[in-house]
Amino acid sequence: MRTKLILFILSILAFSCNNSNNNSPVIPNVPVNAQISVNSQLYPDLLQDGGYAYLPDGYNGIIVVRQNAGSYLAFERTCTYDPSSDCVLEVDQSRLYITDPCCGSQYNLQGQVIGGPAISALRQYRTSLVASTLYITN
Template sequence: MRNKLLLLPLLAILAGACSKNSSNSPIIPNVPVNTQLNINSQLYPELRQDGGYAYLLEGYKGIIVVRQNASSYLAFERTCTYDPGNDCLLEVDQSRLYITDPCCGSQFNLQGQVIGGPAISALRQYRTSLVASTLYISN
C-alpha cells in the first residue's frame, strides 16, 4: 500500500511535465506553402555558404531556410513545437549552430531536431527542391 501512495505523486508530476506536448497541446496550424526563391539573389546573401540561412514570410509564422551544402537546403516553420501560440519567432543563433525560441528557450539543431529546452518534437519541416538556382518550398 505504501508503494502505491508513493507512486501516485510521481505519476502526477510526470503527467504535468508532459502536458505542453501532449495531444491536448496547441497544434501548429497547417498553412498552405508553395513558394520559391533564387538562392543567388542579393536578398539572400547568407544562403551562399554552408550553415547560412534566410527568413521568409510564408507559412504560419514564417519559414527559416537553412543551407546544408550547395545542393541541399532545409526549410522549417518559425514556430516552436512546444508552444505554437506564443508570440515568438524562432531564430538562428548568432553562432549559426542551432535554432532557438527566445520565449521558452527550446533549441533545435540545423536539421530541426530538438537539442534543448522544453520542446520534445522536431520542427515542422517543409519540402524543398533545388532546380538550378531556384529553391522550391512547399508542404
C-alpha cells in the first residue's frame, strides 16, 4: 500500500513538472496548403537569391525566402517568443534577417534565432518547387 502511495505521488509530481516546465508558448497549428508562381509579377523579390514574399496563409502569415533558383524556405510570421502578440515578423530592410518589431527577436533567413528573447527557431513549412510553382504545406 505504501509503495502504491509513493508511486502515485511521484507520478503526480512528474506530471506536474512536465506541465510547469513547458513555458514556451505554442503557435496554433492551422492547415497550410498554398501555391504561388515564383515567376509572378506579384512576387518580384522572389526572382533573386535572398528575395522574399509575404503570403496571407498560416497563423499570422508566411514569409517565403528564396535561397537560390531551386530552393525556397517558408516560415510562419509568428514570433516563437510570444505567439499571442499582434506583431508579425518582417524581413529587415537590410534583407539579412527576419525580425519581430515588438520583442526584438531576430532570425536568420534559414529561420534560426540570432538575437532577442526568442530561443526557438521559426516554424517552417514544407516547400516543393515544380516548374515555377512553389507548393507550401504543413
